[in-house]
Amino acid sequence: xxxSGVGRTKFGPLAESLPQLLYExxxxxxxxxxxxxxDLDAAYVANFCAGPFVGQLHLNSLVASLLPGTxxxxxxxxxxxxxxxxxxxxxxxxxGRFETVLVAGVEKMSNLQGPAVSTNIGMAGDAELDxxxxxxxxxxxxxxxxxxxxxxxxxxxxLSLVSLKNHGNAxxxxxxxxxxxxxxxxxxxxxxxxxSPLRLFDCSPISDGAAALIVSRERRSxxxxxxxxxxxxxxxxxxxxxxxVTSFTAARxxxxxxYGQAGVGPKEIDVVEVHDCFTIMELIxxxxxxxxxxxxxxxxxxxxxxxxxxxxxxxxDGGLKADGHxxxxxxxxxxxxLVTQLRGEAGPRQVPGAVTxxxxxxxxxxxxxxxxxxxKDN
Amino acid sequence: xxxSGVGRTKFGPLAESLPQLLYExxxxxxxxxxxxxxDLDAAYVANFCAGPFVGQLHLNSLVASLLPGTxxxxxxxxxxxxxxxxxxxxxxxxxGRFETVLVAGVEKMSNLQGPAVSTNIGMAGDAELDxxxxxxxxxxxxxxxxxxxxxxxxxxxxLSLVSLKNHGNAxxxxxxxxxxxxxxxxxxxxxxxxxSPLRLFDCSPISDGAAALIVSRERRSxxxxxxxxxxxxxxxxxxxxxxxVTSFTAARxxxxxxYGQAGVGPKEIDVVEVHDCFTIMELIxxxxxxxxxxxxxxxxxxxxxxxxxxxxxxxxDGGLKADGHxxxxxxxxxxxxLVTQLRGEAGPRQVPGAVTxxxxxxxxxxxxxxxxxxxKDN
Numbered sequence: 001x002x003x004s005g006v007g008r009t010k011f012g013p014l015a016e017s018l019p020q021l022l023y024e025x026x027x028x029x030x031x032x033x034x035x036x037x038x039d040l041d042a043a044y045v046a047n048f049c050a051g052p053f054v055g056q057l058h059l060n061s062l063v064a065s066l067l068p069g070t071x072x073x074x075x076x077x078x079x080x081x082x083x084x085x086x087x088x089x090x091x092x093x094x095x096g097r098f099e100t101v102l103v104a105g106v107e108k109m110s111n112l113q114g115p116a117v118s119t120n121i122g123m124a125g126d127a128e129l130d131x132x133x134x135x136x137x138x139x140x141x142x143x144x145x146x147x148x149x150x151x152x153x154x155x156x157x158x159l160s161l162v163s164l165k166n167h168g169n170a171x172x173x174x175x176x177x178x179x180x181x182x183x184x185x186x187x188x189x190x191x192x193x194x195x196s197p198l199r200l201f202d203c204s205p206i207s208d209g210a211a212a213l214i215v216s217r218e219r220r221s222x223x224x225x226x227x228x229x230x231x232x233x234x235x236x237x238x239x240x241x242x243x244x245v246t247s248f249t250a251a252r253x254x255x256x257x258x259y260g261q262a263g264v265g266p267k268e269i270d271v272v273e274v275h276d277c278f279t280i281m282e283l284i285x286x287x288x289x290x291x292x293x294x295x296x297x298x299x300x301x302x303x304x305x306x307x308x309x310x311x312x313x314x315x316x317d318g319g320l321k322a323d324g325h326x327x328x329x330x331x332x333x334x335x336x337x338l339v340t341q342l343r344g345e346a347g348p349r350q351v352p353g354a355v356t357x358x359x360x361x362x363x364x365x366x367x368x369x370x371x372x373x374x375x376k377d378n
Numbered sequence: 379x380x381x382s383g384v385g386r387t388k389f390g391p392l393a394e395s396l397p398q399l400l401y402e403x404x405x406x407x408x409x410x411x412x413x414x415x416x417d418l419d420a421a422y423v424a425n426f427c428a429g430p431f432v433g434q435l436h437l438n439s440l441v442a443s444l445l446p447g448t449x450x451x452x453x454x455x456x457x458x459x460x461x462x463x464x465x466x467x468x469x470x471x472x473x474g475r476f477e478t479v480l481v482a483g484v485e486k487m488s489n490l491q492g493p494a495v496s497t498n499i500g501m502a503g504d505a506e507l508d509x510x511x512x513x514x515x516x517x518x519x520x521x522x523x524x525x526x527x528x529x530x531x532x533x534x535x536x537l538s539l540v541s542l543k544n545h546g547n548a549x550x551x552x553x554x555x556x557x558x559x560x561x562x563x564x565x566x567x568x569x570x571x572x573x574s575p576l577r578l579f580d581c582s583p584i585s586d587g588a589a590a591l592i593v594s595r596e597r598r599s600x601x602x603x604x605x606x607x608x609x610x611x612x613x614x615x616x617x618x619x620x621x622x623v624t625s626f627t628a629a630r631x632x633x634x635x636x637y638g639q640a641g642v643g644p645k646e647i648d649v650v651e652v653h654d655c656f657t658i659m660e661l662i663x664x665x666x667x668x669x670x671x672x673x674x675x676x677x678x679x680x681x682x683x684x685x686x687x688x689x690x691x692x693x694x695d696g697g698l699k700a701d702g703h704x705x706x707x708x709x710x711x712x713x714x715x716l717v718t719q720l721r722g723e724a725g726p727r728q729v730p731g732a733v734t735x736x737x738x739x740x741x742x743x744x745x746x747x748x749x750x751x752x753x754k755d756n
Contacts, residue, residue: 017506019506048435049429049435051427051429051430051498051501052429052430054505055497055500055501055505055509056501056504056505056506057426057427057456057458057501057502058456058457058458058501058502058503058615058741058742058745058746059456060456060457060464060612060741060745060746061457061458061612061613061614061615061741061742061745061746062504062615063612064612064613064614064615064745064746065504065614065615065616065619068614068619070612071611071612071613071627071628071631072611072612073467073609073610073611073612074457074612074746075455075457075464075467075468075610076455076456076457077453077454077455078435078436078437078438078454078456079436079438079439079452079453079454080435080436080439086438086453089451089453090453090468090471093468093471093472093474093475094471096471096474096475097471097474119433120429122433123429123433123434123435123436124435124436125436126434126440126443127432127433127434128395128397128434131433231451232451232453233449233450233451234438234439234441234442234448234449234450234451234452235439235442235449236439236442236443236446237436237439237440237442237443238443241443241446249449250449253449363436363438363439364436364439367436367438367439367442368436368438368439368442368452
């Protein structure tokens with residue numbers, strides 16, 4: 001499986017409607033691949049919550065409206081915040097029958113404000129077992145953060161470093177939600193508590209945006225990037241049914257499978273995109289992906305190893321924290337960034353000589369995890 | 379691709395929660411196939427609207443909760459009312475990598491009443507182009523009905539015959555929403571107008587329910603039924619962007635592809651399940667599927683050819699009209715019925731000697747259509 005084209009919108013509170021966002025991302029991906037809609041054999045659209053947010057389901061047919069006259073098989077994929085990775089995983093399976101597949105992700109969220117936003121996002125958690133206990137999304141991740149601190153000695157200062165790094169990276173990414181925002185440690189440490197111990201700057205924002213990929217069975221050009229591993233794993237919806245809340249079994253299983261498929265290990269990864277919906281998740285992701293031992297994610301951050309110039313450059317686009325988190329698009333945007341990096345087209349945020357990249361995309365509080373490994377052979 | 383096991387709940391307003399419905403259908407399908415959860419390699423869950431109806435998205439992780447310890451790849455598929463067919467289509471693609479795949483469909487709708495139900499179902503239509511014009515779902519199908527009447531001379535009496543037949547069939551299906559309800563022509567003709575010309579008995583009901591399939595790459599037993607065609611096609615979301623509202627291009631394309639894959643035509647089909655969300659759709663489906671020429675669906679019904687004893691037995695389980703329409707489960711329930719018929723296990727509603735069956739599952743007002751053809755070789 002190859003990625004032959006990528007495209008995305010800016011992330012953030014945007015004036016464009018959901019169809020307009022999709023149209024922009026899909027057009028850019030087609031243009032980047034140098035193909036037309038008549039070249040597409042099938043498509044997937046990743047979206048979490050357009051029903052509750054904008055009253056629009058059946059997004060696969062909306063994509064058909066954007067590809068007039070093609071009538072190709074199109075399906076909407078929803079696995080909460082991992083919808084993007086799941087759609088790419090499906091595209092990989094579809095390449096058994098099809099040659100060229102579009103994968104688009106989109107979310108329009110900024111039209112709602114206040115409790116409705118939290119209610120909608122909370123639909124990714126267990127409505128029967130967890131929600132009645134007060135486990136909104138920030139509450140769930142606050143629980144996870146407190147537990148990780150207690151078990152492994154991670155501190156608020158570690159989380160501040162994650163936020164600072166990702167906001168700094170976003171300053172080099174013109175498409176990022178917070179591209180224009182200079183963020184200091186004082187801003188982070190002084191920010192309001194959302195759900196103790198999580199502060200505002202520990203939380204990813206509510207973003208609009210779309211991203212799209214053109215996936216090919218065969219290599220189309222020397223700008224193509226190969227997907228050398230595609231793995232998806234699941235876990236119980238309820239946190240109450242897990243053995244641990246500080247490590248995600250689905251992530252560990254997907255990572256193990258992906259490394260096996262690719263024939264590489266964490267040491268061979270040059271650039272990493274992880275699902276930092278809350279800052280604690282960057283530490284847990286690094287642990288689950290095997291970049292360090294359990295509980296030692298904080299050390300990687302303290303030692304600067306996850307910065308752009310470190311040996312494990314992580315979320316160089318700003319991550320969900322600062323690039324933004326338009327949920328259905330986030331997993332696709334991770335692939336957009338890896339492709340851009342591996343092509344050597346990332347401009348001022350380029351990781352020099354990056355050949356192999358990994359993306360880690362989580363749904364809910366770990367009920368789904370997709371891991372993809374990409375490589376650019378020159 | 380083979381169907382090795384099928385299971386479903388009763389359809390109707392049920393006391394069970396969405397997870398309970400899923401559990402029952404999945405358990406029955408596993409038992410029917412004679413396998414355990416450890417035999418599953420992947421799963422798909424078809425659901426249209428659990429977010430707006432019961433505040434639960436991320437249903438793939440909910441399915442993982444029902445399959446503890448497996449951590450297999452599971453994805454939610456949503457293509458409005460065609461979610462079931464789309465999930466089976468995906469399972470077919472997934473058999474390139476996996477041997478045994480669970481496909482489950484579910485919807486829980488009876489907990490809401492009144493306008494909220496119509497609002498939620500309306501999310502399958504175009505929120506920007508059609509909804510502001512007042513095109514709720516009943517309104518869209520009323521428009522389609524009026525147009526079909528004007529173009530082809532179909533009458534309310536023809537629609538009454540569709541309703542009467544399907545309600546009669548449901549009286550032989552203990553799992554049907556309206557199993558216990560005797561319906562006469564007077565009931566139908568005297569029923570309240572929902573959206574002129576559609577009357578209450580022209581509309582499928584709001585049902586809860588779940589259905590599940592075990593899909594295998596290789597034949598497991600002599601009770602397996604082979605899927606000899608699996609086709610999915612799409613069209614614009616908005617009715618305003620279509621050339622015709624009395625025939626669905628997506629259905630015609632999916633049917634053409636399916637007949638091509640299977641190497642059979644309409645004359646070889648012994649039993650048919652079509653998407654009669656509104657009675658007019660049974661006529662249009664028969665036309666789109668090539669069982670008659672355009673506009674002649676009414677003649678098939680008038681001549682009794684679609685009854686159980688006719689040469690095109692259609693919706694012998696009662697169809698969406700009388701078996702019920704728990705949206706995400708409906709396309710799966712069609713396959714359940716075909717498998718039951720082709721196995722010769724349909725009891726009093728058995729179509730004698732049925733060998734080949736076809737299922738036609740529509741999303742929205744024709745933005746998606748899946749067609750599957752099944753055959754049981756003895």
